[in-house]
Amino acid sequence: MERHEAIEKLSTIVNKDLRSLANAYEVTVFKGKKINKGWAGHVLERHLGLPINSSQSPNFGSWELKIIPLKYLVSGKLTVKETMSITMIDPYNVERTDFENSHLFIKLRRMIIAARIWETKQEKRSILHSVTTFDLDDPVVYNQIKADYDEIRETIQTKGFSALTGKMGVYIQPRTKGSGHGSTSRAFYARTSFLKKYIFPEFSG
Numbered sequence: 001m002e003r004h005e006a007i008e009k010l011s012t013i014v015n016k017d018l019r020s021l022a023n024a025y026e027v028t029v030f031k032g033k034k035i036n037k038g039w040a041g042h043v044l045e046r047h048l049g050l051p052i053n054s055s056q057s058p059n060f061g062s063w064e065l066k067i068i069p070l071k072y073l074v075s076g077k078l079t080v081k082e083t084m085s086i087t088m089i090d091p092y093n094v095e096r097t098d099f100e101n102s103h104l105f106i107k108l109r110r111m112i113i114a115a116r117i118w119e120t121k122q123e124k125r126s127i128l129h130s131v132t133t134f135d136l137d138d139p140v141v142y143n144q145i146k147a148d149y150d151e152i153r154e155t156i157q158t159k160g161f162s163a164l165t166g167k168m169g170v171y172i173q174p175r176t177k178g179s180g181h182g183s184t185s186r187a188f189y190a191r192t193s194f195l196k197k198y199i200f201p202e203f204s205g
Contacts, residue, residue, distance in 0.1 A: 003063045003133065006048055006112055010131045018043050018116055018126045029123055040116050040126060041067045063110040068195060069118035070129055070203060078129070079203045080196050081118050083189040089174055091161040094153050099146045104172070104188050108136045108145065113199055134199055141171070141198060148172040152188075161186070170194075 013021065018040050022029050025046035029039045036042075044067060045051070071081040087103045099105055111134040117127045136142055148169035155163050164174040164186055171194035177187040196204040 001048065001050075003110065003112060006063075006065070007131060007133065009048055010044060010112070010114060010128075013047060014128050014130060016128055018128055019123060021047065035121070035123065039123075040069075041065070044114060063112060064107045065112050065114075067114040067116060068199075069126075070115050070200075071118050077203075078117070080192045080200060083173070083175070083191055084113075084195060085177065086172070086188040086190060088177065089152070089161075089164070089186045089188060091156050094149075095156045097153075099149045099153075102149060104145075104149055105136070108134075110135055115200060115203075130200075132199065138198075144171050149188075 019029065021027075021043050022039055025043055027039055027042045027046060028036050030036065044065060048065075050065075066084060066086075068084050069081040070078045073079055087107050090103075094102065112131060113134055114131045115129045117129050119125055136145070148171055151168055152164060152172075152174050155168070162184075166173050166175045168174055169191070171191055173189050173191055174186050175189050177185050190199075
């Protein structure tokens with residue numbers, strides 16, 4: 001499926017409740033009392049006719065699909081709720097791969113990013129707010145993300161994987177991912193400052 005076709009198809013469910021669609025598409029939202037954090041993205045994948053994907057390759061070969069939550073501030077203004085997970089960090093691979101050939105670059109190069117409204121932890125409702133595209137073609141953005149990657153790569157090379165910290169990176173940070181605070185798995189995350197500035201500037205509140 002071409003990206004423009006996916007945009008058209010996703011546009012048909014903008015302003016629709018993804019929680020209701022999760023039931024229709026048989027997507028698991030809760031496993032017991034534990035939330036399936038990827039449920040909303042899985043709904044979009046099912047809507048596009050895509051098997052649920054966890055590989056480090058882009059969802060559709062040439063472009064990647066991501067979804068981020070928005071939340072209402074006390075003022076009533078919408079803003080980006082949290083960072084966006086991009087791809088897992090494989091220290092062996094990152095240590096030996098420059099940015100232009102990295103999983104991070106491949107994921108960020110051409111994207112569809114959907115925004116949904118998060119209301120409560122119970123996830124009884126979540127409206128798909130909007131769908132937009134992102135291409136890693138702005139030299140300023142490209143160079144900064146490359147610098148973030150190179151910092152992470154050099155740290156792995158010189159200090160080891162365990163030396164990575166969420167304080168690193170201007171736009172892209174390495175953070176633990178997985179269950180519990182003792183998790184040793186890490187992933188690349190796009191900071192909220194990056195998402196607000198370049199993806200959804202209207203939610204910069």
